[in-house]
Amino acid sequence: MEDSASTRSFIRAILEGVPEGVLAGCTVQEATSGFDAMRLLPRGPYDLVLTDINMPDINGLEVIQFVRKSPHHKDTPLVIISTQTSERDIARALALGATAYLRKPFVPEELVATLERVLVPKGGAAPHG
Amino acid sequence: MAERRDDAPDKAREEFFSEASELVDGFGRHLLALEESVESGHGPDPETLNDIFRGVHTLKGLSGLFGAATLSGLSHELENLLDDLRLGRIPLSTAVLDLLFDAVELYGRILSALKGEQAEPREEVLTLLASLAAVSNERSGNVAFIAEYELAPETLGVLTEYEEHRLRSNLQAGLALYRLKAKFPLATIDSALEELKLRVRPVGEIITYLPTGDGGDLDAIDLEILVASRSAAAELRQAVDSDAVLVEEVKKRDLSQARTPPAPRVSERTDDSAIDLPDGRETPSPPAADEDEPPHVSMHPAPQVHEAAVMPAAAAGRDISLRSVTQTVRVDIRKLDRLMNALGELSLVRGALLRYAEKLRSEPATRRLGMDLLGVHRAFERQLAQMQSGILEVRMVPLGQVFDKLARIVRQVSREQNKSVHFVVTGGETEIDKLIVEELSDPLLHMIRNAIDHGIEPIPERAAAGKPDTGTVALNAYQQGNHVVIEVEDDGRGIDPHAVLHKAVTMGLVSMEDAKSFSLEEAVSLVFMQGFSTRDTATAMSGRGIGMDIVKTRIAKLGGLVDIVSEVQIGTKITLTLPVTLAIVGVLTFVVEATVYCMPLSSMEEAVVFDAALVREVDGREVMTHRGVTLPVVRLARLFSEPPAPQRATKQFLIVARVGTRRLGMVVDRLIEQQDVVIKALGRTLGHVRGFAGATDLGDQRVALILDVPSLIEECLTAAEGRRANDASLAFRFGEGS
Numbered sequence: 001m002e003d004s005a006s007t008r009s010f011i012r013a014i015l016e017g018v019p020e021g022v023l024a025g026c027t028v029q030e031a032t033s034g035f036d037a038m039r040l041l042p043r044g045p046y047d048l049v050l051t052d053i054n055m056p057d058i059n060g061l062e063v064i065q066f067v068r069k070s071p072h073h074k075d076t077p078l079v080i081i082s083t084q085t086s087e088r089d090i091a092r093a094l095a096l097g098a099t100a101y102l103r104k105p106f107v108p109e110e111l112v113a114t115l116e117r118v119l120v121p122k123g124g125a126a127p128h129g
Numbered sequence: 130m131a132e133r134r135d136d137a138p139d140k141a142r143e144e145f146f147s148e149a150s151e152l153v154d155g156f157g158r159h160l161l162a163l164e165e166s167v168e169s170g171h172g173p174d175p176e177t178l179n180d181i182f183r184g185v186h187t188l189k190g191l192s193g194l195f196g197a198a199t200l201s202g203l204s205h206e207l208e209n210l211l212d213d214l215r216l217g218r219i220p221l222s223t224a225v226l227d228l229l230f231d232a233v234e235l236y237g238r239i240l241s242a243l244k245g246e247q248a249e250p251r252e253e254v255l256t257l258l259a260s261l262a263a264v265s266n267e268r269s270g271n272v273a274f275i276a277e278y279e280l281a282p283e284t285l286g287v288l289t290e291y292e293e294h295r296l297r298s299n300l301q302a303g304l305a306l307y308r309l310k311a312k313f314p315l316a317t318i319d320s321a322l323e324e325l326k327l328r329v330r331p332v333g334e335i336i337t338y339l340p341t342g343d344g345g346d347l348d349a350i351d352l353e354i355l356v357a358s359r360s361a362a363a364e365l366r367q368a369v370d371s372d373a374v375l376v377e378e379v380k381k382r383d384l385s386q387a388r389t390p391p392a393p394r395v396s397e398r399t400d401d402s403a404i405d406l407p408d409g410r411e412t413p414s415p416p417a418a419d420e421d422e423p424p425h426v427s428m429h430p431a432p433q434v435h436e437a438a439v440m441p442a443a444a445a446g447r448d449i450s451l452r453s454v455t456q457t458v459r460v461d462i463r464k465l466d467r468l469m470n471a472l473g474e475l476s477l478v479r480g481a482l483l484r485y486a487e488k489l490r491s492e493p494a495t496r497r498l499g500m501d502l503l504g505v506h507r508a509f510e511r512q513l514a515q516m517q518s519g520i521l522e523v524r525m526v527p528l529g530q531v532f533d534k535l536a537r538i539v540r541q542v543s544r545e546q547n548k549s550v551h552f553v554v555t556g557g558e559t560e561i562d563k564l565i566v567e568e569l570s571d572p573l574l575h576m577i578r579n580a581i582d583h584g585i586e587p588i589p590e591r592a593a594a595g596k597p598d599t600g601t602v603a604l605n606a607y608q609q610g611n612h613v614v615i616e617v618e619d620d621g622r623g624i625d626p627h628a629v630l631h632k633a634v635t636m637g638l639v640s641m642e643d644a645k646s647f648s649l650e651e652a653v654s655l656v657f658m659q660g661f662s663t664r665d666t667a668t669a670m671s672g673r674g675i676g677m678d679i680v681k682t683r684i685a686k687l688g689g690l691v692d693i694v695s696e697v698q699i700g701t702k703i704t705l706t707l708p709v710t711l712a713i714v715g716v717l718t719f720v721v722e723a724t725v726y727c728m729p730l731s732s733m734e735e736a737v738v739f740d741a742a743l744v745r746e747v748d749g750r751e752v753m754t755h756r757g758v759t760l761p762v763v764r765l766a767r768l769f770s771e772p773p774a775p776q777r778a779t780k781q782f783l784i785v786a787r788v789g790t791r792r793l794g795m796v797v798d799r800l801i802e803q804q805d806v807v808i809k810a811l812g813r814t815l816g817h818v819r820g821f822a823g824a825t826d827l828g829d830q831r832v833a834l835i836l837d838v839p840s841l842i843e844e845c846l847t848a849a850e851g852r853r854a855n856d857a858s859l860a861f862r863f864g865e866g867s
Binding site for chain 1: 283286287288289290291292315316318319322337338339340342346347350
């Protein structure tokens with residue numbers, strides 16, 4: 001989830017364009033806010049959750065906590081993407097159960113590499129989420 | 130330097146210095162921004178403070194790695210202070226700001242001490258450390274700490290740093306804290322929340338929205354909303370006006386019980402943190418400030434324990450990568466020089482390729498092959514040009530790098546002098562060759578100091594002259610063609626040409642006779658003469674180190690020119706005109722007396738056929754009217770030859786050179802072509818020869834000298850002493866084979 005539309009479509013374009021590897025053929029579902037995520041998350045299995053930290057209303061940390069408490073998603077890889085430069089917030093996100101962290105701005109290769117890294121240990125099944 | 134780890138490889142050390150200097154520069158820049166935000170009454174900008182904090186934190190880590198103990202110790206203390214500032218534990222006073230500025234200066238000195246350039250400022254560091262400690266101890270006693278409130282670790286653990294800061298600020302300001310609980314249907318949550326926000330905003334600030342529950346309910350969500358408000362619970366309830374929303378006050382903990390909340394659930398960990406918490410403090414083990422505890426536990430400074438307790442520990446043991454993703458590299462400029470040289474060699478290859486292609490094309494039998502080769506040559510040439518501009522681009526840095534440092538100097542000097550100075554900078558984004566930037570900082574520093582020291586008057590004097598108390602020193606940069614122009618302007622007392630003349634005569638720099646022929650502008654320019662100083666007792670600042678003559682020499686070395694305009698009581702403006710880069714120049718090649726020379730295109734206006742009939746003599750110098758303006762003319766054949774060659778009958782050409790506002794016509798025998806060349810220094814044997822900026826290889830095994838136009842103009846136009854063009858320093862003959 002991410003409140004900036006351009007970032008969302010940028011990420012979608014990258015992920016849907018990955019030609020091979022665990023990410024190939026993945027489906028991306030966008031959430032525009034924390035609430036949006038709350039609506040979506042309980043409804044389906046997701047192989048990976050990607051979220052910003054600084055968002056209006058519900059922040060990324062709260063999302064992480066919510067995701068981790070949910071029985072569906074307590075083990076789902078969760079990657080933070082954010083311009084958030086505070087190390088304290090990064091530390092906190094990881095402490096809350098985020099799997100990895102990626103700083104904006106990033107190039108497509110970094111995003112893909114990070115996601116592949118967190119996805120592979122989980123058995124390597126192609127994600128649908 | 131006992132603390133320098135000598136086994137650190139040179140390359141790593143260089144990178145350390147370069148990164149450390151960047152961090153220190155950034156620190157200084159942010160401080161200025163901070164000061165501005167404080168002075169404008171907005172209070173310190175939290176983000177800037179945070180940036181400073183992070184910079185110092187990184188510096189601490191770096192210097193730790195390199196065994197630079199002083200640097201690391203200072204950073205550690207600073208970090209604590211900055212942490213207190215950024216989390217609002219202590220206010221940002223002018224005194225604190227001064228300490229931070231001192232720290233920037235000290236950082237610079239420590240770094241140069243580490244390089245072995247100067248002695249370590251040990252005493253100053255100790256003084257600063259003591260002052261830092263004193264400030265930290267001043268922390269206000271009645272600070273409200275979040276941990277004193279009955280908030281679950283689960284709530285506190287998901288606050289972003291900013292939210293936590295807002296929460297703390299509100300509590301410190303004495304506001305009450307409320308928890309709003311409600312169940313929202315997911316389908317309509319957005320509009321329902323908007324409505325709630327509208328109702329709450331007039332009476333309080335929403336800190337955060339925390340979803341509770343485990344997502345088991347697919348249709349609704351439980352939210353906990355933290356609100357800080359000055360109002361009583363009843364008023365808030367009235368504002369919310371909904372039975373579905375439960376409003377309860379978050380009470381302070383009963384201090385007779387345990388003073389800290391249990392450690393957050395998420396802080397379970399098996400070993401030391403994988404992530405260094407930015408405040409450098411250890412994540413607390415579950416604290417126990419119970420009366421029964423042994424005394425050493427309760428000796429922990431309570432606020433720290435509280436603060437740290439709200440931070441969940443980093444999760445260890447997980448496969449986490451905190452690798453920072455950076456997209457810039459730092460490159461030693463000498464490497465770029467080597468690349469540039471290699472590029473120069475490639476240009477030679479290109480020249481040879483062209484010659485062979487032409488040769489092949491001229492023979493009927495190989496004409497086709499020649500044409501093909503010419504095609505290859507063109508592609509090669511295009512790529513070369515692209516590479517060249519690419520490398521040049523990398524060398525360019527914004528002037529702002531130097532300007533920021535100057536802003537600190539202005540601040541310091543005006544304080545010392547008890548003058549009020551407004552420093553206005555424009556054009557900091559103008560880019561110029563990295564090497565030039567480095568050479569510029571001393572001259573600019575001196576010019577700025579001069580402007581404040583000699584230019585800007587003390588407040589009473591300004592008042593008497595009807596000027597505003599605050600003087601202005603303006604630094605302005607912009608690009609003009611292939612040059613960058615930097616102006617330093619002040620609205621001070623100006624330079625009195627008569628006083629300058631008098632002084633110059635007294636010092637024996639100018640004869641009484643010559644003095645009479647000076648125009649007022651020329652007189653002002655005398656401040657650039659070697660040995661000239663406008664004050665008998667130099668002040669601590671401008672009197673030290675370099676004078677205006679050095680400024681001029683330094684700028685000239687960079688291929689630049691200095692101009693000065695001053696008006697008594699109005700102010701002084703000094704203009705530096707500099708080439709954008711030193712590495713490569715577009716030149717016009719031409720022939721004088723069978724020798725090829727190069728004229729930088731950046732210094733020339735045009736080249737036309739020379740009409741000797743238009744030349745006339747004025748005061749023993751040749752001039753002509755060119756495009757309606759009187760243009761001094763110099764015949765390069767006479768300048769470069771000894772004895773002067775007899776005048777030719779054949780057609781000659783006139784190149785009109787221009788630097789800043791000064792123009793000079795140069796008569797040459799023949800024009801060849803325009804091309805880009807890599808400038809090479811003349812080397813030790815010829816380095817002292819004035820009039821030439823360097824030499825270059827034209828690609829056909831011919832070496833050509835590149836004219837140093839600013840110094841030529843200088844030589845030929847120096848009006849005062851009517852120095853003849855056949856000055857000894859220029860009377861060096863560069864024939865073939867020299």
